[in-house]
Amino acid sequence: MKQLFCSLIGTVRYYSSGAASQQPKWKKSKFSKNKYKKSKSGATTPRKPKIQWTDEQSKALRAIRDGKSVFISGSAGTGKTALVEHVIKELKKNHGRSQVFVTASTGVAACAINGLTLHSFAGIGLADVDRETLLSRVFSDRKAYRRWNKAKVLVIDEISMISAEYFDMLEYIARLVRDGNPSFKRRVWGGLQLVVSGDFYQLPPIIKKNKKDETKDVKVYAFEADCWDESFDLQIVLPLVFRQSEPTLVKVLQGIRKGVFDPEDLKLLEQRSCLPEEDPSAVQLFPRIVDVNRVNKKCLLDLGERITVYTALDTGEESSKKQLKSGIVPDQLELCIGARVMLCKNINIYQKLVNGATGTVIDFHDLIDAKSQHGVHDNACRKHSVTDMYDGDLESISSDGKVLPVVKFDFGDVYRIGLETWVVMDGDTVVAKRRQIPLMLAWALSIHKCQGMTIDRLHTDLSRAFGNGMVYVALSRVRTLDGLHLSGLNPKKIQADPKVKDFYERISSLQDKHYQDASAYYYKPVGKVTQNVR
Numbered sequence: 001m002k003q004l005f006c007s008l009i010g011t012v013r014y015y016s017s018g019a020a021s022q023q024p025k026w027k028k029s030k031f032s033k034n035k036y037k038k039s040k041s042g043a044t045t046p047r048k049p050k051i052q053w054t055d056e057q058s059k060a061l062r063a064i065r066d067g068k069s070v071f072i073s074g075s076a077g078t079g080k081t082a083l084v085e086h087v088i089k090e091l092k093k094n095h096g097r098s099q100v101f102v103t104a105s106t107g108v109a110a111c112a113i114n115g116l117t118l119h120s121f122a123g124i125g126l127a128d129v130d131r132e133t134l135l136s137r138v139f140s141d142r143k144a145y146r147r148w149n150k151a152k153v154l155v156i157d158e159i160s161m162i163s164a165e166y167f168d169m170l171e172y173i174a175r176l177v178r179d180g181n182p183s184f185k186r187r188v189w190g191g192l193q194l195v196v197s198g199d200f201y202q203l204p205p206i207i208k209k210n211k212k213d214e215t216k217d218v219k220v221y222a223f224e225a226d227c228w229d230e231s232f233d234l235q236i237v238l239p240l241v242f243r244q245s246e247p248t249l250v251k252v253l254q255g256i257r258k259g260v261f262d263p264e265d266l267k268l269l270e271q272r273s274c275l276p277e278e279d280p281s282a283v284q285l286f287p288r289i290v291d292v293n294r295v296n297k298k299c300l301l302d303l304g305e306r307i308t309v310y311t312a313l314d315t316g317e318e319s320s321k322k323q324l325k326s327g328i329v330p331d332q333l334e335l336c337i338g339a340r341v342m343l344c345k346n347i348n349i350y351q352k353l354v355n356g357a358t359g360t361v362i363d364f365h366d367l368i369d370a371k372s373q374h375g376v377h378d379n380a381c382r383k384h385s386v387t388d389m390y391d392g393d394l395e396s397i398s399s400d401g402k403v404l405p406v407v408k409f410d411f412g413d414v415y416r417i418g419l420e421t422w423v424v425m426d427g428d429t430v431v432a433k434r435r436q437i438p439l440m441l442a443w444a445l446s447i448h449k450c451q452g453m454t455i456d457r458l459h460t461d462l463s464r465a466f467g468n469g470m471v472y473v474a475l476s477r478v479r480t481l482d483g484l485h486l487s488g489l490n491p492k493k494i495q496a497d498p499k500v501k502d503f504y505e506r507i508s509s510l511q512d513k514h515y516q517d518a519s520a521y522y523y524k525p526v527g528k529v530t531q532n533v534r
């Protein structure tokens with residue numbers, strides 16, 4: 001059974017060899033047989049439900065399969081990340097793992113798709129010096145040079161937080177560093193295929209204050225980069241929102257996204273502001289991290305329970321270990337009975353154990369005594385055998401020995417949560433690894449942290465909101481209006497940058513053109529494509 005632990009990076013082991021026969025009844029009655037798959041070891045796990053891609057998602061997929069560079073955009077919850085995750089799997093299968101580099105603008109976003117930050121990939125640090133110095137930095141960094149030359153595809157998620165200057169810099173480096181290879185010569189990005197996704201109406205890049213002040217016309221967003229248009233064969237906006245299904249909420253959010261909403265929409269939000277009692281199970285979102293830490297710490301101490309501390313176990317290269325500290329999962333996780341927690345990793349979508357699922361710690365299982373507790377807790381925990389959860393790293397991570405938290409999730413089920421693994425990949429090599437319980441305290445979260453998440457019930461205090469996109473990112477996390485409570489809403493802070501509006505207007509007309517081109521390109525049998533848009 002132990003080999004299961006070792007072989008499955010990023011999967012909690014609720015299922016073990018022989019587990020099929022021990023499955024609780026609810027599993028057999030709830031799911032039909034063909035929804036399960038059997039691994040080589042005989043373990044039985046539920047299959048992930050297949051997504052039926054929309055026309056726009058399919059078009060992007062076809063273009064990527066044909067080797068085109070594609071920018072995938074759209075409102076929050078339109079399935080950008082879901083599509084990118086699928087694409088990564090396909091690309092790795094086709095090109096091999098070592099030629100597909102998966103990156104994102106922030107550590108949190110990068111870890112969520114098992115990639116590197118774009119900065120780590122590029123080998124140019126924060127790019128705070130001139131182009132020539134950066135170029136020589138890459139030429140003298142053997143690993144970075146190899147990455148740039150080996151890559152066939154570069155995936156960049158959450159592009160909204162990458163600046164125009166940085167995007168142009170990367171293109172320049174790609175073109176020059178890959179110049180030695182005749183097949184790459186002189187082409188934009190040195191012939192690299194780009195798969196980029198993000199929504200420029202969400203959080204923007206952080207630009208240094210002095211640069212901001214220099215001139216009002218300073219380029220901010222990646223789409224303002226000189227090379228942007230040349231970089232893509234297809235720029236596509238996904239139009240269907242999946243996260244929310246209530247038309248009223250979708251309309252309100254669309255208005256906030258673009259900074260234009262009618263008074264009725266505002267009234268609807270005001271109704272969500274003056275609710276009689278704050279929902280204690282709602283996640284509290286704050287613009288600033290100090291408020292997040294303050295609320296979480298206070299709530300934890302208020303419980304007055306014994307606290308178990310889980311300290312993350314990091315191994316690997318020092319420079320890469322830094323990325324693991326970027327907040328994807330806490331360095332030190334303090335838990336006690338009654339603590340509100342959130343899963344910070346997709347464990348099993350089929351069982352609703354997804355990044356963002358919230359619940360409450362109801363118990364801790366000591367694995368030494370757990371055999372005697374097995375019968376007692378078996379009904380509460382979806383588990384099969386205590387030995388399944390044995391993990392050699394646990395003793396050094398937990399302050400209380402071999403104890404694992406047991407969480408009752410808000411969707412009703414109870415799970416004992418085992419250790420998870422996060423990796424930083426450099427091509428096909430693991431350069432750093434973190435082991436930790438995949439939970440974070442979840443009475444409160446920062447708005448920056450929640451970009452990309454889906455939250456069932458949230459309360460957000462927007463009185464200290466700042467910058468474009470922040471109110472939209474906070475509110476667009478919920479699935480339903482019922483799940484939304486807010487305070488401190490100031491309509492003046494619902495802002496969208498006119499530059500972003502112009503950009504989307506421009507690409508929607510481009511998109512029409514691309515659609516026509518796309519049908520010419522992508523419906524033709526491979527080999528008959530004669531046009532080159534570059």
Ligand SMILES: Nc1ncnc2c1ncn2[C@@H]1O[C@H](COP(=O)(O)OP(=O)(O)OP(=O)(O)O)[C@@H](O)[C@H]1O
Pocket residue numbers: 051052053054057074075076077078079080081082083199242243451452453
């Ligand atoms: N074609 C589809 N059919 C049904 N559900 C889908 C489809 N595409 C995506 N989804 C689902 O929609 C939800 C939101 O998707 P996802 O998180 O990828 O959105 P996103 O555009 O990346 O959002 P954000 O901008 O907030 O990060 C997910 O639960 C995903 O599984």
